[in-house]
Amino acid sequence: MINEEIQQQINSGKMLPLMEQFYTIQGEGFHTGKAAYFIRIGGCDVGCHWCDVKESWNASLHPPTSTDSIIENAKKHANTVVVTGGEPLMWSLDYITSKLQSLSIKTHIETSGAYPLSGNWDWICLSPKKTKLPLEGIYKEAHELKVIVSNNHDFKFAEEQAAKVKNTCELYLQPEWSKREKMMPLIVDFVMKYPKWKISLQTHKYLNIP
């Protein structure tokens, strides 16, 4: 049970239900290969059946943690922070991003877009999910659209989502990990046919790093 004072700190973004934090290499999407400090915040109700971080879903399992202490850790390591989850936009991210930016640390987010956008972002990777679609406002803010491909219908979904983002948005198709052998040849064909799309691989999984 969270007391009122902690709840207020969470509401103001000065505490976040932290699942894990680690320094690694961004494995996916536009910034693949870049060293970054990852902050994984608990809580998600989007319900992707193939989710590889289901432990993140129940926010109450992840202790409210001082945002300042997270920032202290981040600044020891990297000049880029990736905020991920779970669904990080379930929480107020204005405080953490303004503090990071005041330290000249780039702020990146990975989100399904299912909750209102908070925070100031140098890079927004929108990864929409059919089970809980993004709110309309985030499409024009996204720098990168990353659609996970697990079946044939996901190509149609990808095009529907791409029609909503701004035309400078980078477009990526990424095979769902457990279906990668089946879907990869189809993704290759699709990208060669529609070259506005690029392929994103979960290179951290091939490299065996977090």
Ligand code: SF4
């Ligand atoms: Fe998992 Fe992300 Fe889907 Fe949430 S949005 S269920 S964390 S893959």
